[in-house]
Structures are given as structure tokens and as C-alpha cells.
Amino acid sequence: MNPHLVRILAATLTVCMASVGHAEMASDGQSAVGEVSLVLGRAYLEPESGRRQLLTPGTPVHASDRIVTESNGHVHIRFVDQALVSVRPDSRLYIVEYRFDPADPGQSSIKLNLQEGVTRSISGQGASAARDRFRLNTPIAAIGVRGTDFVVSATRDSVRALVNEGAIVLAPFSSDCTADSFGPCVVNAVELAGNSMQIAEMDGNAGMPQLLAGTLDREPDMMQSEVQAAIADSQGDVEEKTAGTDVVLENVTSRRVQADVAGMTAPRDTPPAPPVVTPVDFTPAQPVTVATVTERQLIWGRWAGGLGDLERITLAYADSRPDRDITVGNSQYVLFRDGNGVTKVQEGLGPISFSLTSAQAFHSSESGSITAMAVNGGTLDINFVNNQFSTQLNLNHSATGDMVFSAAGNLFEGGYFHSRSATERIAGAVSLDGKEAGYFFEKQLESGGIQGLTLWDRNN
Incomplete structure (x- = not known):
């Protein structure tokens, strides 16, 4: 073969091999x-x-x-x-x-x-x-x-x-x-x-x-x-x-x-899955307004802006205050009651069970972030004869899973009730006719804590 042609072929082959090698390196360089x-x-x-x-x-x-x-x-x-x-x-x-x-x-x-x-x-x-x-x-x-x-x-x-x-x-x-x-x-x-x-x-x-x-x-x-x-x-x-x-x-x-x-396709003859029963969340989808709570005797107000868009059952202080009296509250919220200064609860009330009407609850993480919890139900029983109350709430959050907040304690003059321990606190009030109730609650967890507000209506 012509030596000159051999040199040309060799050079061409070298260039081609270099190109292939470069392509492999580029591909291997980023898996x-x-x-x-x-x-x-x-x-x-x-x-x-x-x-x-x-x-x-x-x-x-x-x-x-x-x-x-x-x-x-x-x-x-x-x-x-x-x-x-x-x-x-x-x-x-x-x-x-x-x-x-x-x-x-x-x-x-x-x-x-x-x-x-x-x-x-x-x-x-x-x-x-x-x-x-x-x-x-x-x-x-x-x-x-x-x-x-x-x-x-x-x-x-x-x-x-x-x-x-x-x-x-x-x-x-x-x-x-x-x-x-x-x-x-x-x-x-x-x-x-x-x-x-x-x-x-x-x-x-x-x-x-x-x-x-x-x-x-x-x-x-x-x-x-x-x-x-x-x-x-x-x-x-x-x-x-x-x-x-x-x-x-x-x-x-x-x-x-x-x-x-x-990693597989379900067989065609697989029977349909049973329907999933979704728990009810008693937190309203939209915040309450003055117009939607005019008929209620108990209304939650907030001292300042509260938690912004996470607020669901509270009104601004000025909107909840007119013609209502303060009952219980904390540094963020206050429960107002119709009464015109009257604090005496109607006489003759006996044991009453209440149904949860609405609620809002929050989880506070150790980092300081606050996120909404689901409130899936609960019970509240107040005995006006022996002045005792008991309650529990079913809550859920990704950080806690399903959990139950429970408390019991005394009912005091004026229709107030409260209980406190090293890690829990609850305080509430009833309407003067015993047809409505509400309370706030707080619970310290190993990591963070929970707090919330509730409103209840009498069952009978």
C-alpha cells in the first residue's frame, strides 16, 4: 500500500477514535x-x-x-x-x-x-x-x-x-x-x-x-x-x-x-377497593364573617391580627365586642358572650351534652412554624348539678398523627370552666341559657405544641 495513503488512513482513524473517546467521556462525565x-x-x-x-x-x-x-x-x-x-x-x-x-x-x-x-x-x-x-x-x-x-x-x-x-x-x-x-x-x-x-x-x-x-x-x-x-x-x-x-x-x-x-400493573379482575371514609374536619373552609355569626351567643374575637389566613372561627376584636361581655381568653383570643352584664346562668339546668359546631387548631413546631391541624370531632359534657365538665377532641397533624386532647374539671359561678396541668390548659364558658359553649385549649408536646378554639351547641 502507498505509504502516504497509510499515513492518511492512520491519521483519520486516530481522529475518529479521539472523537469516540470524547463522546464516551462526555456521556460518562454526567451519569x-x-x-x-x-x-x-x-x-x-x-x-x-x-x-x-x-x-x-x-x-x-x-x-x-x-x-x-x-x-x-x-x-x-x-x-x-x-x-x-x-x-x-x-x-x-x-x-x-x-x-x-x-x-x-x-x-x-x-x-x-x-x-x-x-x-x-x-x-x-x-x-x-x-x-x-x-x-x-x-x-x-x-x-x-x-x-x-x-x-x-x-x-x-x-x-x-x-x-x-x-x-x-x-x-x-x-x-x-x-x-x-x-x-x-x-x-x-x-x-x-x-x-x-x-x-x-x-x-x-x-x-x-x-x-x-x-x-x-x-x-x-x-x-x-x-x-x-x-x-x-x-x-x-x-x-x-x-x-x-x-x-x-x-x-x-x-x-x-x-x-x-x-412495579406492576393490577390484574383486570381485581375487585374495586372499598370506599374510603374521610373524617369530617370541623374547621370551616372560609373564615367566619360578622353576618354569619349574628345569631350566635358566643363569638371568638382576637386581640390583634391573629394568624392571618389561618384564622377560621374568629373575628377582629372590634367586630366581636359590640353588646357582648368578655368571658375567658388568653394573650391572643377572647370569648365574647351575649349578656348585657348579666353573669348568672339560668337555673334548673342539669347534665347537658354538646355537639362540636366549629373549631380551629394549630401545631407549633420547635422551629417556630405554625400550621393548621384537622379537628375531626369531639365530645363535651357539662353537669350543672354537680358543677363538673369533661371533654375530648380528636385531632390530626402530620407531625403528631391522630391524637386526642382530653380534659376534665370544675364548672364555676358565671358559667365558666377551666383546668390546668403542667402540660395542658383549657378554659371556657357557656351561654347564659346553657345552649352554647366554647373553650380554648393548649397542650405542650415533646416536640412543639398544639392550641385551638372550639364552639359547641347543646344536643337537646
Whole structure:
């Protein structure tokens, strides 16, 4: 062979091998952090440097990639720590950082940015082991987790979130809560638990998020319809949905997500699950107003601003004070009673049982954050013959689980009752005719504490 030609071929081969070696190094230099497990409709991967590519099952996903779905697109991503993320139609999810070491999960660093749309995140080993190093950012607020399965819907100026399991902490961006930090923020934050049947919502005009009652029933039949709708969307039959509805539908209907988590598809002949009985929460979905409490004899007032949007059964002091007398209270709240200065309770009253009408309760963490608790029921019995009372409340919070607050003690002249111990305090009053009652309560826990207000009506 011509020596000159040999030299040319050798040089060409050297260049080709160098190019291949460089490509392998580039690929090896940033290992995949996950893999696409499901694609319905049209969805794309946008790497930090490189061409947009159509997503297919098995596509590797790297940190700094963006997942973009069209109006009929739906994507599931399985990450290296077994986390699962579902990206719904018309969404943009940016994988900012995903560091996970199976040998030391507690040193994980995970940050996602939902730029718009709806996503569902089911925590893996990384977020579970390093909750202070997980963050999901939206355009206006940050979300930290307490080991969870949650859904977020985001636009440029609003965000909604709900929780299937565990809890999240939602907080607006501020000097104390920046987008480049990790973990939950505590300033102006609200905590939302999966058993609260509420939605955390915030818009750009609000100073802090608020908790709203979930507006859609969690019907088992909706689970199958969501998969059918997603498949129909992938074939061009696109159904327009609002962001608010999407966040609820993703929560209650994603059977395929649940199947992916379990690593298997449920058999077709699997009998339907029995309906879930949801506990009643006696905390009103919206704050009371002067007009809604005009017929009540007992009204809770607050000395100052209280807890802002978390207040549900209190009025401002000026609104609750007119023509009513102060009964019991603490540094934050006071219970007003109709009476025109009269303090003597109607004579001839005997044992009376009361039904819970409304309540609000809060959990205070050691870090100082205050979040709403669910009040699922309770009992109050007052015996006007022997001047005794007893009560219990059924409460729930992600930090405490189900818990019962109970107290008993004496009824005093004027219709007042109270009890105090080293860790608990309760004080209340009855209306002069014995038809209504109310009390505030406080309980110190090993970690943090709880406090709340109640209103009751006579059963008979």
C-alpha cells in the first residue's frame, strides 16, 4: 500500500477514535439520574446543551435537563433513588440538581423547578433521607417535603398543591426563602398534610399561602377515567382542564403512577377497593364573617391580627365586642358572650351534652412554624348539678398523627370552666341559657405544641 495513503488512513482513524473517546467521556462525565418509564402523547427532552429530542420510554434523563410536554403529553420518570415524577400536559419541569449516593442517602441534594403546568412527585430514598436537601421550586413559591407524595400545579403567578401522603411546606420566595436554597422554608409558610383534605394555594398578590377545602370528591371511579383520558389525549382527543382541577385530578386518579410505584400493573379482575371514609374536619373552609355569626351567643374575637389566613372561627376584636361581655381568653383570643352584664346562668339546668359546631387548631413546631391541624370531632359534657365538665377532641397533624386532647374539671359561678396541668390548659364558658359553649385549649408536646378554639351547641 502507498505509504502516504497509510499515513492518511492512520491519521483519520486516530481522529475518529479521539472523537469516540470524547463522546464516551462526555456521556460518562454526567451519569443519568433517571429514565423515562411512560410517555403518552408528545413530550420532549431539552438538554442544557444540545438538541431537543422526542421522549420515548427508556430515554435517560440527566441533571440540567428539561422535560416539556405538549397539550396531549404525559410523562413518568423513574429516578435512580426510586423516586417517581409524573409530568402532565402543557408542563415544563427543569431538573436543576439530582445528587444521590446509595451508600450515603443522607447527603443527597435534589432540586426540581416546575416552571409551569402540573407534576406529581413521589419521594424516593434521597428526599426521604435528606428532607432538608430537597426542594421543588415554582415561579412564586418553594416547596419542601417531609417524605411524601404530592401534586403541584403552577403558573407564572399562582401555585396550588395537595398531598396524597406525608406533608409538604409551601412558602413564598423572600430574602429568607431563596430559589437557590434547599429544604423547607419557615417564613410565611403553611404545612399541608395528606389527611387534611385541603389544598394549599397562593397567588402573586398574596403575602403567604392559604389552606382551602378540597372541592372535588375523591372517587375511586375517577382513577380509571384519568388513564383513559390520558390515552385519548395522546391520540389527539385533548380535553381542556383548569390548573386547579388538574391538581386534584392528578391526586385522585393516577392509577398508572401507583402501578409504576408498585412495579406492576393490577390484574383486570381485581375487585374495586372499598370506599374510603374521610373524617369530617370541623374547621370551616372560609373564615367566619360578622353576618354569619349574628345569631350566635358566643363569638371568638382576637386581640390583634391573629394568624392571618389561618384564622377560621374568629373575628377582629372590634367586630366581636359590640353588646357582648368578655368571658375567658388568653394573650391572643377572647370569648365574647351575649349578656348585657348579666353573669348568672339560668337555673334548673342539669347534665347537658354538646355537639362540636366549629373549631380551629394549630401545631407549633420547635422551629417556630405554625400550621393548621384537622379537628375531626369531639365530645363535651357539662353537669350543672354537680358543677363538673369533661371533654375530648380528636385531632390530626402530620407531625403528631391522630391524637386526642382530653380534659376534665370544675364548672364555676358565671358559667365558666377551666383546668390546668403542667402540660395542658383549657378554659371556657357557656351561654347564659346553657345552649352554647366554647373553650380554648393548649397542650405542650415533646416536640412543639398544639392550641385551638372550639364552639359547641347543646344536643337537646
